[in-house]
Amino acid sequence: MKRMILSGVSVLAMTCAASAAELGAVDEPIKLAINEWTGQHISTHIGGEMLKAAGYKVEYVTAGYMNMYQAMADGDLHAALEIWSSNVSEDYAKQVEAGGVVELGDLELDAKEGIAYPAHVAEMCPGLPAWEALKDCAANFASAETLPMGRLVDYPADWGTPGADRMTGLELPFKAVPAGSEGALIAELRASTEKKSPLLITFWQPHWAMSAYDVQFVDLPAGEAACFEDASWGPNPNAVNDCDFSPTRIFKGAWAGMEEKWPAAFEILSNYTLDVSVQQPLMGAIDVDGGSVEEVVAAWMSENEGVWKPVVDAALN
Amino acid sequence: MSLVADLPITGRMKRGTLAGLVVLAVGVLCLLLEKSVPWLSVWPEAWTIPATQWIGDGLGWVLNGIKPVMRFVSWLLEFPMNGANWLLKSIPPLILIGMVTALGWILGGWRMAALGFLGLLFVLGSGYWLESMSTLALVFVSVPLALTMGLGIGILAYEYPSVKGVVNATLDVMQTVPTFAYLTPLLLLFGFGPVVGLIASAIYAAPPMARNVLLGLERVEAEVKEAAVMSGGTRRQQLFLIELPAATTQIMVGINQCLMAALSMVIIAAVIGGFNDIGWEVLLTMRKAQFGQAFLAGLVIVVFAVVIDRMSRALAVEHKARDWRPAAGLFAVSVVAWLVTLGSLPAPAEFNWFGGVAERVDQSVGDFTAANGARLDAVKNGAMFYGLLPLRIGLDQAVLPFTWGFAWTPAMSLWFFAVAAALSVAVFLTGREALAITIACLAIVIETGVANLPWPFLLTAVGALAWVASGWKLTRLCVILLALILISGLWERAMLSLYLSGAAVVACGVLGGLLGLWAAVSVWAWRVLEPVCDMLQTIPLFVFLIPVLMFFQIGEFSAFLAIIAYAIVPMIRYTRHGLVTTPPDLIEAATASGATGWQMMREVRLPYAMPTILLGLNQTILYAFAMLVIAALIGTTGLGQSIFLALGQADVGLGIAAGAAMAILALVADRLVQGFASQQRAALGL
């Protein structure tokens, strides 16, 4: 956490000294995918405004996160700027393999996933945030569906079952219940906070709910690569997955024809990165304070020209 | 059921008894062999065929083949869509409001004008004007598409009676396979964007139109048709000049139903995206679990639905020609209002009249949860421990020390069955064979649990019911369809879906029946219930998941409630409709015989309404299955979850297979109920 905040000043790390590129078809709009969550809106709008600054037309197109890759391969959508490796659709890999979609490199948004709980739960399970504490207070988390085990609210089934995998790996007496949707996860957090009831949940950051409901992560053994392959690694000698989540990579993807059609834009988006310490406050300005994405991003862009301008200039000159 | 038992069809009772006894025998046999023959309870993996794989591969091949053609269609459809979108967004809101108000006056006088005016004013005030216009553009294109499709299909089935069976089955499939199940192939075919939502909603909205066209044409009086023939018209002239116009009233009902169905599907367009519509707003706010805001956005859809519904219904009933001058006046006023406020009126997106209300609603949901946490938990646990869990996994697994306070032992099972058997035999001896067999079978279900029912028992039971309801043909159909689920390896998930929707249907039947009864006897009750029913049917159901989740958290109970909220509506509507439409001569006859209000209800109105109520139950079943997919968003397992999994992974095979399994369950239930309903109608001489 601390490390992230400290590095927040140098928001955009320039990975390479870019060579000048052609603008390409500036008359045709570049369509950027707008998915279902605020953080992504911010990432996309910053990237889009950079393209506009370079002289492109940009169109923001709403697109379902899970279903957009076919459209990208068809050239109906041109880029998506915040793809999470933790819950990317299998379709993405298929389209990359088929050659319709290419990766644009990391967004370098430092994300973390983990087993989490609202702060008030710490009182119900002394010893938290250490994961071992969960062994003894599982009963406090029990519900009608999971009795006698505790209940862990896991990601929706179509995002995978990382929570359930941890519980099995660490032999914790919890049964994972898939949430079905992000809205359901948030509703669980909200209800738990309102009712002061126990809740263990699989969650991630950056997310506006982390601060809104004072969500804390459980400390799990570090998620090294060995943990996921070698059963003997970690506290449970008989199982894999007995550790924290593998670090989530957040990256960008684009239509394969983009490099040819808009070479400079392709380069700008490839070099575009965003720090979590930038995204998080902007998210608050929108979701908590009620600002619009356009206004909030425009304000940040005008105040932080020094951060993003070099990336645009590097591609053009 | 008692009514059915009273019927005089000779051999009917014997038939039911025979079928019941066979089912019971299979059930008992399965219970006895359960331990020694494991494949009775669980279909072995080795026996399943990789149906999902085959479907995926086969479809992939077909889809790639027709893709270019469909892409062309998609390209064509974008023109009217963009045109409508451009037009709706370029008309100033005030003028559009004026136009709708004027139209309302022409269609239904001042009341309709007021409805149109207030409705659109609400939309403007909500701040979702632009998004709403996108949605309307979608509807404006998808509805004509659905109407044309429906008209064509209806005429086809009417002109060629030999294809009627096939057409009906197709319509059933179109209505029962959940849209989410075929979104992936649609995306593949039509490409990204609102066109997919448009096609999906057209597919869903066409069947009601087709059914009403067919019904209307079939009901044209023989004399009218004969007159057309004798006038020397060609077949085409007969159809278009005489028969279709003669069927207008029924066709208008179809148009109305088609509009409503299309509107209820617009949210699907949002799941894909590409179109900044009101459904997208619902999804965004839903994702943040903001009930108030999601509700507000959902209400915009409800308002459209109500305005469109009432206006199109007014079109369906004949109305006296109205003076056009007040309409022109209303329009003129709106133009003046627009000119006066030109420049001073904020942009449509700036309106936020209801933001405060939405926030307060949202807050009160939170406050309610905070204040009643323990009580809500108690309700949920009670329902789970003593109702849903035993139904799903059976008493033998659900009764545990920390649920019921004691552990279930095999001896208890024996006692339980002994008591059930004794009761059943006692009832049997009084001559009520059907009830006796039902008791025995229910005992097996409750002890074992729906999810653990041996498949031979279930197949036999469904087959037997089909035989009693209709005959061998239906039995064959039902058993083959269910066997398909079995061998494709989706049985377990299908049983979970069956359990959840079954429990919800039973609850809807009881609760909806009572509410319908209440609405039938009290005008005030109906005045309250009708708008609630309208809202429940048209608001995107995602919206209601939020408070349900807040109160009862993720899990089956929440899903159970969410399904009820949606599926109870037809039960209420049809029960009331059946009860209030008892022919007046029957009511007079009963009154003249000295029957009191309740005697009349019990002896005359209820039996007479039974076929209609059964139809309502039928609709409730279909709705409950439809809602399973949405319920998967609050973490139910079963087929609904499989459909979402398939959607996320772009797995065409799994999506279609799970969707088909769901449709099969719905179809089988539908055919069974319809079989019984048509027997009832025949018994009443209708």
Place this chain on the structure above:
Amino acid sequence: MTSAVTTRGLWQVFGAGAKAALTRELQRGAASEDVASVLRAEGLIPAVQDASIDVGEGELFVIMGLSGSGKSTMIRSISRLAEPTAGEVIMQGEDLLKASKARMTELRRTKLGMVFQHFGLFPHMTVIDNVAFPLKVRGMGRKERHEKVREIIEMVGLAGREDAYPRQLSGGQKQRVGIARSLAGDCEVWMLDEPFSALDPLIRRQLQDEFLSIQEKLKTTILFITHDIAEALKLADRIAIMRDGRIVQIGTPTEIVLNPVDEYVREFARDVPKGRHMTLAEVMEPLNGAVPTDGPELSTSMSLEDALADCALSMQPMAVKDGDGKVVGLVRPELFARALGAQG
């Protein structure tokens, strides 16, 4: 003759605010025609206007009129199937319009019976259950009530069809069920609303005859609605003729045929073969000491038609005897001619 049912100033007005408007107009004390036209001008429908009838004990009283004349509304007002707007309906000293709902149910169970034009049979009940329904709602046990109605079913000629359903019966049989059901409650006032109109002519005549013989046996007071003048003349002791909601004439069949009060009634009577409905008693002259020649046996109760057939060739006055065989008057051919000439 004591009266069994009396209505006084019965009004049935349909439309919103009917009651207030009627009360207001009646208080003004205007003639009922004027009241009706005021109400009509306000968009209300005065279906029954100021109807007063007096039905005697055991009398067969027919209300006749064209469709829309208000006759069905009239009978529904009396039985309170439709709530009248104003007036009184007196049965055995009790004003039915003031009776509570429960009292009305009680009366319907014990004193009123009704037969409907379209039978009003319950499609989900067998013949015997339909007939026994009035007993069922009184709370009588299944066995008892079935026993009780068996006789009635036999009387209406449906023995053997007890377990049939309405859909399995012909129209005539259905109405027999309707008649049996209305009789199951041992009613004192029997109301029949065009009971035979929906049946074809042959069946209609047959049922009319059976109806008369049932009436012979039961001697109940009957209110009978019809639009068929022949039926009215055949059955009625007295007839009330309704037009546009008003009763325009009440009288015996003969009075109606011979002395119609207006064109409307005359129109009704136009096609009636008068010879069939007039008896010699109505055309004969007093003896005044004359001694008629012997001829065919003529009696006062003989219809003109029959008498004509018997003495068509006679040119002499002929004696008419009363029931006891005493000569009470004479008829001459010109009397026939004059009476029949009145027709048309």
